[in-house]
Amino acid sequence: xxxxxxxxxxxxxxxxxxxxxxxxxxxxxxxxxxxxxxxxxxxxxxxxxxxxxxxxxxxxxxxxxxxxxxxxxxxxxxxxxxxxxxxxxxxxxxxxxxxxxxxxxxxxxxxxxxxxxxxxxxxxxxxxxxxxxxxxxxxxxxxxxxxxxxxxxxxxxxxxxxxxxxxxxxxxxxxxxxxxxxxxxxxxxxxxxxxxxxxxxxxxxxxxxxxxxxxxxxxxxxxxxxxxxxxxxxxxxxxxxxxxxxxxxxxxxxxxxxxxxxxxxxxxxxxxxxxxxxxxxxxxxxxxxxxxxxxxxxxxxxxxxxxxxxxxxxxxxxxxxxxxxx
Amino acid sequence: xxxxxxxxxxxxxxxxxxxxxxxxxxxxxxxxxxxxxxxxxxxxxxxxxxxxxxxxxxxxxxxxxxxxxxxxxxxxxxxxxxxxxxxxxxxxxxxxxxxxxxxxxxxxxxxxxxxxxxxxxxxxxxxxxxxxxxxxxxxxxxxxxxxxxxxxxxxxxxxxxxxxxxxxxxxxxxxxxxxxxxxxxxxxxxxxxxxxxxxxxxxxxxxxxxxxxxxxxxxxxxxxxxxxxxxxxxxxxxxxxxxxxxxxxxxxxxxxxxxxxxxxxxxxxxxxxxxxxxxxxxxxxxxxxxxxxxxxxxxxxxxxxxxxxxxxxxxxxxxxxxxxxxxxxxxxxxxxxxxxxxxxxxxxxxxxxxxxxxxxxxxxxxxxxxxxxxxxxxxxxx
Numbered sequence: 001x002x003x004x005x006x007x008x009x010x011x012x013x014x015x016x017x018x019x020x021x022x023x024x025x026x027x028x029x030x031x032x033x034x035x036x037x038x039x040x041x042x043x044x045x046x047x048x049x050x051x052x053x054x055x056x057x058x059x060x061x062x063x064x065x066x067x068x069x070x071x072x073x074x075x076x077x078x079x080x081x082x083x084x085x086x087x088x089x090x091x092x093x094x095x096x097x098x099x100x101x102x103x104x105x106x107x108x109x110x111x112x113x114x115x116x117x118x119x120x121x122x123x124x125x126x127x128x129x130x131x132x133x134x135x136x137x138x139x140x141x142x143x144x145x146x147x148x149x150x151x152x153x154x155x156x157x158x159x160x161x162x163x164x165x166x167x168x169x170x171x172x173x174x175x176x177x178x179x180x181x182x183x184x185x186x187x188x189x190x191x192x193x194x195x196x197x198x199x200x201x202x203x204x205x206x207x208x209x210x211x212x213x214x215x216x217x218x219x220x221x222x223x224x225x226x227x228x229x230x231x232x233x234x235x236x237x238x239x240x241x242x243x244x245x246x247x248x249x250x251x252x253x254x255x256x257x258x259x260x261x262x263x264x265x266x267x268x269x270x271x272x273x274x275x276x277x278x279x280x281x282x283x284x285x286x287x288x289x290x291x292x293x294x295x296x297x298x299x300x301x302x303x304x305x306x307x308x309x310x311x312x313x314x315x316x317x318x319x320x321x322x323x324x325x326x
Numbered sequence: 327x328x329x330x331x332x333x334x335x336x337x338x339x340x341x342x343x344x345x346x347x348x349x350x351x352x353x354x355x356x357x358x359x360x361x362x363x364x365x366x367x368x369x370x371x372x373x374x375x376x377x378x379x380x381x382x383x384x385x386x387x388x389x390x391x392x393x394x395x396x397x398x399x400x401x402x403x404x405x406x407x408x409x410x411x412x413x414x415x416x417x418x419x420x421x422x423x424x425x426x427x428x429x430x431x432x433x434x435x436x437x438x439x440x441x442x443x444x445x446x447x448x449x450x451x452x453x454x455x456x457x458x459x460x461x462x463x464x465x466x467x468x469x470x471x472x473x474x475x476x477x478x479x480x481x482x483x484x485x486x487x488x489x490x491x492x493x494x495x496x497x498x499x500x501x502x503x504x505x506x507x508x509x510x511x512x513x514x515x516x517x518x519x520x521x522x523x524x525x526x527x528x529x530x531x532x533x534x535x536x537x538x539x540x541x542x543x544x545x546x547x548x549x550x551x552x553x554x555x556x557x558x559x560x561x562x563x564x565x566x567x568x569x570x571x572x573x574x575x576x577x578x579x580x581x582x583x584x585x586x587x588x589x590x591x592x593x594x595x596x597x598x599x600x601x602x603x604x605x606x607x608x609x610x611x612x613x614x615x616x617x618x619x620x621x622x623x624x625x626x627x628x629x630x631x632x633x634x635x636x637x638x639x640x641x642x643x644x645x646x647x648x649x650x651x652x653x654x655x656x657x658x659x660x661x662x663x664x665x666x667x668x669x670x671x672x673x674x675x676x677x678x679x680x681x682x683x684x685x686x687x688x689x690x691x692x693x694x695x696x697x698x699x700x701x702x703x704x705x706x707x708x
Binding site: 053058059061063064066067068069070071072073074075076077091094095098099102103104105106107108109110111112113143144146166167168195241242243244 | 462463464465466467468469474475477479482484485486487488489490491492493494496497515516519520522523526679680681682683684686687688689
């Protein structure tokens with residue numbers, strides 16, 4: 001197998017290159033995606049190699065980017081659009097929710113909307129307001145959308161391939177503070193289904209569920225807990241809509257304890273959905289209530305306070321301790 | 327709102343008294359007109375049109391049948407057969423004129439009132455009623471007649487039309503795209519963004535704004551302080567205002583804009599200056615916000631009446647034509663009435679159909695739970 005070590009950002013770049021190369025109907029659209037290669041350089045070099053007709057610099061108008069991508073999809077193209085930052089997706093939220101998500105159902109299945117909306121999301125890079133948010137629950141709540149987020153380079157590469165090939169609209173959240181983390185990518189792997197969770201660490205005392213940027217924190221927490229003799233299993237959800245509840249259930253039936261970790265505010269967040277479903281499914285297996293660790297019901301704070309706001313190792317371990325104390 | 331009769335009405339007031347509505351728009355004289363409200367053929371230096379008697383009668387027939395269909399749907403709503411109806415009464419010329427300017431390979435992005443355009447595209451009128459009866463949200467295949475689904479969120483479809491037109495240009499095709507929207511939608515950001523994108527990418531799209539003077543209860547002056555067609559200039563493409571009650575002018579102007587798009591010269595904004603004779607929808611009550619005399623003044627500009635006058639004066643249609651059309655109208659009304667009443671409620675499992683193209687385990691799980699819940703009633707013998 002061809003294995004290459006590359007950053008998550010490079011894996012996305014290579015995956016987009018492959019998508020453009022494989023299917024002439026694939027387009028990339030967004031602000032600054034051309035010569036600059038995007039503010040995170042995810043599309044670096046693609047316009048040079050595929051031309052301005054395939055890698056399209058757009059006006060600065062998010063609703064316009066998504067709305068025209070819908071039109072292009074109706075014409076038979078497969079647009080991948082880049083929203084520059086999480087907090088900038090809201091001008092496009094109407095097009096995503098009322099049009100992109102619903103049009104397939106509105107036509108009783110007679111048309112398809114193969115559009116990928118890429119959104120660099122989450123905090124931890126010291127950015128200014130609107131550049132560090134985690135709005136995944138707002139999209140996961142909408143039927144018609146699929147919402148995914150890779151946590152490592154290999155998943156980034158393969159999940160992007162699957163997203164582009166999907167006939168459903170995919171909201172593809174990219175953990176921006178993991179862009180520079182390197183990992184092995186097997187470029188001729190045959191990946192499992194896009195919505196399947198991955199067990200990234202085996203354990204027997206407690207299950208930590210996370211996705212995107214928090215998977216790394218949970219793995220570090222599990223390693224730290226190991227030193228105290230606690231065996232923690234870590235599940236990388238990979239998909240926030242749908243959620244692989246079967247995988248979470250299987251793990252909780254084994255460990256009896258569950259802590260869900262995400263950067264987004266806990267209130268009405270994906271942790272609430274997981275806690276409710278797993279309580280239903282695993283009530284007699286649970287040794288403790290499902291606990292959640294995440295952001296607060298407050299605007300994302302200025303950068304000097306984000307370490308207090310974001311779940312770090314200590315907060316995850318505190319939740320682990322509280323769960324094990326029951 | 328009363329159900330209007332099939333036949334065109336005679337004006338109740340002299341056309342000399344039609345200047346009652348004082349808005350910044352209506353005081354503007356720059357309308358392209360080829361047929362006056364009195365049914366007189368006039369020339370315009372930029373827009374020539376030469377139609378056969380058969381084509382003229384065809385336009386008249388389209389407008390009469392569309393009005394009849396619309397009246398039937400309004401009646402069906404009043405009888406409880408439809409949950410809602412958005413009438414096009416008064417806008418027949420704008421829709422038939424622009425609709426008949428299209429080629430088969432052109433693509434239409436309507437709002438939710440384009441029943442006349444749908445008629446021109448060959449969409450069976452009964453297909454339009456499913457969403458208003460509540461059996462689906464549209465349901466037709468947009469690619470069968472190149473007529474996209476009705477779009478309810480105001481102005482969204484102008485971006486879809488622009489993107490589609492960008493795709494047409496990429497494909498090297500010489501077809502064009504037309505997006506319909508109203509004066510109210512012109513205030514939406516999406517419409518401005520569609521103007522921006524279409525200009526930047528030189529997309530072959532025609533923006534056809536039916537300025538029917540009212541966005542539910544808000545008059546056009548609550549949307550804009552400049553005539554709407556002038557907006558185009560700021561985006562870098564031409565805008566033109568046409569008499570929206572003149573089917574010939576609407577046809578000529580739209581055709582010219584479509585040809586411009588086909589030649590690769592980019593978008594055009596057409597503002598069809600018209601009037602919504604009825605309510606915004608059957609839930610609306612226009613008597614609360616507009617004077618009856620305004621409506622009466624517009625009745626003198628009735629699009630069907632003026633073409634009828636022209637046909638009669640030029641002896642292009644005889645009594646037999648009008649009689650046969652009356653019969654055809656009644657048959658259409660009957661067919662629509664029967665089709666609506668025969669429309670079955672969807673299967674309850676349809677709730678879960680088509681949520682996703684590639685399937686979704688969550689939907690599968692909820693579908694199974696719903697089916698089991700429904701089956702539990704059968705087991706109880708209820």
